Amino acid sequence: MTDDIAGLDGVGAAAGGEGRRGRGGASARRAARTQSGSGPKLTYITRRIPEYEVLNEEGISLIEANADTVLEEIGIEFRDDPEALAMWREAGADVKENRVRFPKGLCRELLKTAPRTFTQHARNPANNVQIGGKATVFAPVYGPPFVRDLDGKRRYATIEDFRNIVKLAYMAPAIHHSGGTVCEPVDIPVNKRHLDMVHAHMRYSDKPFMGSVTAPERAVDTVEMCRILFGEKFVDENTVVINLINANSPMTFDGTMLGALKVYARANQACIVTPFILAGAMSPVTVAGTLTQVLAEVLAGAAFTQLCRKGAPVVFGTFASSISMQSGAPTFGTPEPSLVSLGAAQLARRLGLPFRTGGSLCASKVPDAQAAYESANTLNSTLLAGTNFVLHAAGWLEGGLATCYEKFIMDCDQLGMMQRFSEGVDLSENGQALSAIREVGPGSHFLGCAHTQANFQTAFYRSTIADNNSYEQWLAEGEQRAENRANALCRKWLETYEAPALDAGIEEGLTAFIRRRKESEPDAFA
Template identity: 35%
Template sequence: MIELDEMDDDLRKIHEASMAVLEQTGMRFHHPKVLEIMRQNRIRIEGQTAFFTREQVIDWVSKAPTHFKMHARNPNYDFVVGGDHVEVCPGSGSSFVCEVDGTKHAALMSDYINFLKLYHQSSYYKVNGGIVVQPTDIGRSTIALMLYATMVFSDKVIITGTGTAKEVEQLMDMLGIVFGGKTSLADKPRCLTIVNTNTPLQFDTNMLETMMVFNKYKQPVVIAAASMAGTTAPMTLAGTIALANAEVLAGIAVAQMINKGTPVIYGSQSTTSDMRTGSIAIGAPEGALAYQYAARLAKSYGLPCRGGGTLTDAKTLSVQAGYESMLTLLASYSAKTNLIFQSSGIIDSYNSMCYEKFIADLEIIGMVKRYIDGVKVDAETLAVDEITKVGIAGQFLTSDHTMKHFRKEPFLPDISLRGAVAGDPSAKLMDNIKTKKDKLLASYCQPEMSPEVQGKLVEYLLECGYDSKLIESLT
């Protein structure tokens, strides 16, 4: 339900600016079928540019569901998207894997599988897959192979990549094999993907084809803008947020024209540019502010929302990586952003994933979750009787009350150092990180998949022209 009347003054000004952009400047859609769908719904079209009245935007956006449920192969990982519910999601899009010292190697399929295993092992995650890293060693189009690996190595809710209509239909074919038929997918959201705008004010062909196929089967899409203040968007953050808001709302409206009631998520990856270098600054406070405003706008429109996680521009696992990652994750969590992508492992301005940072980010997630949980205040936690019993100058270390609560009240770190440490503290911290990573991978247990279903997936990939040895190597 859209609640424009409840917007504060700043949100209302941003909303009005976005409406003015869509009315006066419009948005370009690089797909004739999408343009025809809009034309049939009385959107004014000039060439490839669509112009929306504010009434049209609000009418179509209001048709999107306020919340919906994602269904995993293992129902223990089902979750609701929307309201104040928050889920962390994997990293996405990196072409490299970064070592602790900052050296990099091109991402391989073995790295992709290792990260799938790590995300599967973490109790913080109910979601897996997508383009965690972009493998460079498996040739041609990779999204079908990555979906196959995701379904083999995890039974959590699925994220996929994007592509041409043919490639995305292949994904739906594969999901149909696993979930009881392609036509039944519309009954339950089984996967989601990210459809990015091409800022400023464009949607490219692949993104629109991905959207149309996902909308056809009522699988959720995150419609996200990655506006960069000073390069692809106005230098001022308010202008950047208004531009991103216009792009996302236009995309959501079109998704509803394609298939009314299809689930969508309002997404933001917007931040500022470093004007000294022209590079994106994903760990900047402006990015954290953009995520908070995006969540507030989305909730005003009655839409689920997506933001960024432990984001950093640092080139190594360093103090910079720590303070930037904590800032961006805390901003998204405190705004009750429903899906927080890039929530562990990302480093170097989206360019790389890092195993060691993945482990450090799990610690950050745990700390932020504990902070957001706040303080429970009741007779038991106030402990007046216990304070009276211990009395002046007493101690609580051996009290029954301490024994009852010491495992669940405080956050207990896995890698952070507390108390006396023998030797080099930095080396000890890195040793803790390595130990946890090795334990997670060593304890990984592959979820069950019916041999018949897996066999059908392999047969399908072979029919699509994928090499049998390559498919075999993924398992």
């Protein structure tokens, strides 16, 4: 989506030798396009393509019935949280020690108060996003302790890396959300780093963001910082932060996640209840068995948000990967997790909840062909599933152990393609292009016709990473691989980054709060 006509040179080259004239100019324009910045921001996706469904009515009903059996006969454990157990007992569940068994229909009845869609507000209202319905929101990688930096080194992440990734996500046109733990800054004490991470999202971006869930008190800090940023009344009445609540699969929620869930749900903030599953180790090896467990875990966790506060926004999440049955290592981009994502999306729509899955996932250690294939396979099924919130959309490497600068840029390029694909087929008068067909007629070409000239700026998605020039031109430009071009573009983005304006009083309030909280307890690195 660029505003020059350089792309027509490539068409000429494909048709014959004519396009080779003036290639220096085309190359210069391409270089300017890929190095001058990130381009115009795109709003969250409103999909105009249908969802791809892998389950028929019989299959969906079977998995729903099996999940009800799991909930009623086997149950879900709610560990280290007596309050949660008491709340379930009062709601009519059968509670014995940590095990909660649910009468058929109880969880679904509770979830009737959860919204089908909701808005997550950003400090810049132009960047608000819809979660649910036909909307798709792309958010960056979440959780890696390592980074692969622009010098090709794999090392522990720092707060500087964290801020850099937030800046890149802010600049990336097809990233709609700042994300959460885009990497784990290990140079800051464990008990205090959440303050710097949340502050980075608030200070270096004006897109929506995620909160801390690593301890209930850190969730409290996140909510308090949101109240400073947005105002207490606004936070109570609106969703301004979304959070990842993982089930400790199989069929367990631990006290840490439950504590964070209670804080956010009671504050009217959104929880993504997500079973974290490596199939074969944390769920059955079959797609249907995994879907049954996923649905049971989500029903229990999501329904609990409504016990905390009726109407609290909640998202049906799933993160499902297969494993190597030889080594036990997680695998990505394989068919079975895609089938789980597609099936879980159908279950979420039946339940009336927004859906989260997928991203640009891979097991590769570097941004190579394996990374590209596995990420593309995961991302395509994520989009076709009709996913509403896509975590790990950019930057994921090494099975989630590393955030990679170069891959972040390469993934963002793919996200732009997915955004264009989601627009579907233009059937307007311009899209039908009958005027062009009439003008050109048999045996000629469309390069110079009026319709082409009127549409060339936006007719086709134009990659900022791919090289479509001739082999000779590629040699002349230094034999650059995709990751080399991504490296250069990443450096340029960071060089040209400008922070969005933030009210000085709000910034002062945030820094004062962070200072008080850090001074209130000693550093802890474990």
